[in-house]
Amino acid sequence: METKNVMIVGVGGQGSLLASKLLGHLLLSCGYDVKVSEVHGMSQRGGSVVTYVRWGDKVYSPVIDKGEADFIVSFELLEAARYIPYLKKGGVIVTNTQQIDPMPVITGAAAYPENLVEKIAAAGIAIDAMDCLTLAEQAGSLKAVNIVLLGRLSHYFDIPEEKWMASLEAIVPAKFLDVNKKAFEIGKNAGK
Amino acid sequence: MKELMLGNKAVARGLYEAGCCFISSYPGTPSTEITEEAAKYNEIYCEWAPNEKVAMEAAFGACLAGKRSFCGMKHVGLNVAADPLYTMSYTGVNAGLVIAVADDAGMHSSQNEQDSRHHAIAAKVPMLEPSDSAEALAFTKLAYELSEAYDTPVIIKMCTRVSHSQSVVEPGERSAPVKAYEKNIAKYVMMPGNAKRRHPFVEERTKKIVEYAETAPINRIERGTGKVGVITSSTAYQYTKEVFGDSVSVLKLGMVNPLPVKLILDFAASVETLIVIEELDPIIENHCKALGLTVTGKDKLPMIDEFSQSLIEKALCGSEKESLSLADPIPVRPPVMCAGCPHRGLFYTLNKNKCTVLGDIGCYTLGAVAPLSAIEMTLCMGASVSAVHGFNVASDGDSEKHTVAVIGDSTFMHSGMTGLANIAYNQSNSTVIILDNSITGMTGHQQNPTTGFNLRGDPAGKIDLESLCRAMGFARVRVVDPYNLKECDTVLKEELAADAPSVIISRRPCALLKYVKHKPPVKVDNDKCRGCKSCMKIGCPAVSMKNGKAAIDKTLCVGCGVCGQMCAFGAIEEN
Numbered sequence: 213m214e215t216k217n218v219m220i221v222g223v224g225g226q227g228s229l230l231a232s233k234l235l236g237h238l239l240l241s242c243g244y245d246v247k248v249s250e251v252h253g254m255s256q257r258g259g260s261v262v263t264y265v266r267w268g269d270k271v272y273s274p275v276i277d278k279g280e281a282d283f284i285v286s287f288e289l290l291e292a293a294r295y296i297p298y299l300k301k302g303g304v305i306v307t308n309t310q311q312i313d314p315m316p317v318i319t320g321a322a323a324y325p326e327n328l329v330e331k332i333a334a335a336g337i338a339i340d341a342m343d344c345l346t347l348a349e350q351a352g353s354l355k356a357v358n359i360v361l362l363g364r365l366s367h368y369f370d371i372p373e374e375k376w377m378a379s380l381e382a383i384v385p386a387k388f389l390d391v392n393k394k395a396f397e398i399g400k401n402a403g404k
Numbered sequence: 405m406k407e408l409m410l411g412n413k414a415v416a417r418g419l420y421e422a423g424c425c426f427i428s429s430y431p432g433t434p435s436t437e438i439t440e441e442a443a444k445y446n447e448i449y450c451e452w453a454p455n456e457k458v459a460m461e462a463a464f465g466a467c468l469a470g471k472r473s474f475c476g477m478k479h480v481g482l483n484v485a486a487d488p489l490y491t492m493s494y495t496g497v498n499a500g501l502v503i504a505v506a507d508d509a510g511m512h513s514s515q516n517e518q519d520s521r522h523h524a525i526a527a528k529v530p531m532l533e534p535s536d537s538a539e540a541l542a543f544t545k546l547a548y549e550l551s552e553a554y555d556t557p558v559i560i561k562m563c564t565r566v567s568h569s570q571s572v573v574e575p576g577e578r579s580a581p582v583k584a585y586e587k588n589i590a591k592y593v594m595m596p597g598n599a600k601r602r603h604p605f606v607e608e609r610t611k612k613i614v615e616y617a618e619t620a621p622i623n624r625i626e627r628g629t630g631k632v633g634v635i636t637s638s639t640a641y642q643y644t645k646e647v648f649g650d651s652v653s654v655l656k657l658g659m660v661n662p663l664p665v666k667l668i669l670d671f672a673a674s675v676e677t678l679i680v681i682e683e684l685d686p687i688i689e690n691h692c693k694a695l696g697l698t699v700t701g702k703d704k705l706p707m708i709d710e711f712s713q714s715l716i717e718k719a720l721c722g723s724e725k726e727s728l729s730l731a732d733p734i735p736v737r738p739p740v741m742c743a744g745c746p747h748r749g750l751f752y753t754l755n756k757n758k759c760t761v762l763g764d765i766g767c768y769t770l771g772a773v774a775p776l777s778a779i780e781m782t783l784c785m786g787a788s789v790s791a792v793h794g795f796n797v798a799s800d801g802d803s804e805k806h807t808v809a810v811i812g813d814s815t816f817m818h819s820g821m822t823g824l825a826n827i828a829y830n831q832s833n834s835t836v837i838i839l840d841n842s843i844t845g846m847t848g849h850q851q852n853p854t855t856g857f858n859l860r861g862d863p864a865g866k867i868d869l870e871s872l873c874r875a876m877g878f879a880r881v882r883v884v885d886p887y888n889l890k891e892c893d894t895v896l897k898e899e900l901a902a903d904a905p906s907v908i909i910s911r912r913p914c915a916l917l918k919y920v921k922h923k924p925p926v927k928v929d930n931d932k933c934r935g936c937k938s939c940m941k942i943g944c945p946a947v948s949m950k951n952g953k954a955a956i957d958k959t960l961c962v963g964c965g966v967c968g969q970m971c972a973f974g975a976i977e978e979n
Contacts, residue, residue: 257767314735316736319774319775
């Protein structure tokens with residue numbers, strides 16, 4: 213099988229590491245070779261952060277380059293737009309519609325682009341956008357945004373739901389399991 | 405059982421399986437998790453030392469005592485620990501001693517992108533370079549065997565992509581060989597007479613390790629279909645395989661110092677074209693050239709930044725993948741100090757007082773970023789304190805009335821104390837501000853000698869900064885709360901005006917620490933807000949302007965109240 217690529221992007225501190233951990237566990241349990249690459253350190257302080265998840269028969273490089281991502285999973289709308297050059301032709305963006313202003317926007321040095329979802333769709337890019345904060349709140353915790361997103365991503369994967377649940381059980385602490393299972397279902401059935 | 409494991413965790417697993425008993429390290433991205441993960445094994449004693457030199461010397465003492473030991477650091481940390489390293493090469497070891505150094509090509513979280521292989525060459529110490537987590541585990545275990553077999557410390561060279569990537573490993577069992585300590589003055593006392601007798605040993609040892617490198621399984625050839633041969637190592641190997649697959653032959657080097665000779669010559673003779681693909685400096689390439697080989701390398705590949713499959717493909721094949729983009733410019737999202745960061749109020753005060761600020765290494769380096777734009781120099785750990793002294797002594801005029809050094813608590817313990825001793829000793833009228841947020845912040849909350857807790861979070865010795873500074877001879881030691889702008893301003897003005905050296909301790913725990921209790925978010929009274937943007941001057945990510953009025957992001961605000969102190973109209977209220 214050709215190597216598949218998911219980029220998880222967001223703003224430092226949003227919880228993308230748990231999402232990549234869960235994906236990594238899931239894909240390994242499906243028998244694939246898997247590599248996950250993370251960023252730690254200074255960029256975590258509210259900066260733009262990226263995690264790469266790659267799987268296939270044999271995966272060499274731990275990073276995803278421009279034009280290679282099958283999916284971009286984004287915790288924040290501007291970050292989804294930022295990494296569009298990494299998307300493969302025919303790739304899909306699964307994104308939270310939450311907007312977090314970066315410092316140049318806060319100080320007025322730059323503007324947050326308007327109507328990004330529409331503009332991305334108009335550029336012929338498949339975008340599946342949803343208000344994950346509200347969906348996570350419905351599930352019972354604002355912190356479940358990552359699982360809402362993964363739930364939606366699962367819609368595009370040919371992996372049985374039991375496998376996803378097994379990985380959730382292995383990665384998420386028991387006391388948060390119910391909330392996260394609910395968040396997964398809500399995410400799976402959300403979107404367009 | 406197979407599992408996905410972070411490269412750093414795989415080194416820790418290798419340490420465990422190899423029977424390592426003692427670890428002393430200093431945190432530094434991207435190396436930190438090696439020691440944090442190793443600390444989860446009860447069989448291994450683990451500590452944070454004040455700096456890398458102390459850590460390496462402690463690990464040396466432990467290996468002398470007969471226990472397999474380890475010391476981990478980032479690339480610039482090895483500069484600090486270079487002193488013991490270069491002479492440990494002469495003494496050799498008793499039980500095995502392994503050092504991990506993590507380079508940061510691409511400078512994700514560093515002040516330079518030096519290539520640590522130079523240290524291994526200069527210190528004449530073997531260096532192994534894993535390319536994924538499975539190798540990180542296996543090479544760590546092998547490093548102990550080599551260390552004891554050849555009587556030398558061995559370095560494991562990591563890099564950001566190997567340290568912070570997860571790949572598949574299969575963990576094994578632990579076995580812990582122990583040696584007895586034996587007095588051996590000729591081997592362990594490096595005074596000139598003994599060192600003269602040890603240096604020939606070092607040169608002989610290198611020859612023997614080169615022989616090992618010629619046939620070592622970690623230096624392997626993967627035959628391909630074409631007539632091109634690539635010599636590579638580390639993560640560059642992964643990119644090479646990603647681009648070329650089996651269409652080229654690859655000599656994959658697991659040991660990057662010393663480099664083999666016959667193996668490389670034979671490999672070169674077996675191919676028509678030879679390419680060396682290595683990140684940063686042309687070390688393998690220069691070795692090949694010294695052997696008289698014609699190679700392609702840095703003539704096509706850069707010496708800066710990390711590589712990727714696209715970069716190699718573009719440089720060597722001239723092809724590029726198609727990529728999409730939007731017409732709209734996307735504003736950058738640089739890292740910023742967190743909402744509620746205690747450093748913010750202090751930097752605002754320094755900026756307001758038009759201070760020249762010599763900075764240091766930590767989260768607070770972000771004090772150089774707009775709108776605070778307060779820091780004017782950052783070099784290396786501890787340099788702020790030493791440099792402010794030099795700056796003040798050398799400046800014509802009254803620089804000491806407006807110049808300060810800022811340094812974090814952990815960085816001060818690492819390398820700031822000696823600079824402070826210089827100020828006390830050579831008596832410049834310098835002002836040093838210790839930003840005491842009670843933790844090592846940027847690397848992800850590691851304890852240090854001022855916090856009162858050890859690596860495992862248990863109560864430990866606690867160095868009192870005020871007493872320490874007074875003992876060094878500073879009569880003027882002041883403590884301020886950086887959430888209180890008025891207090892910061894008053895004390896700063898007094899200490900800059902004073903005709904004596906002084907230390908100001910700006911004390912408030914990191915806002916991200918779990919034990920820190922936050923207040924509810926502040927509120928803007930829209931009737932009082934005049935939209936003057938005074939509150940924006942502190943550069944807090946939770947404060948912005950919406951429809952001409954200040955607005956607070958409730959998901960970010962921790963109620964520190966610094967923005968409220970900026971408002972002349974009382975429009976920002978605490979809840």
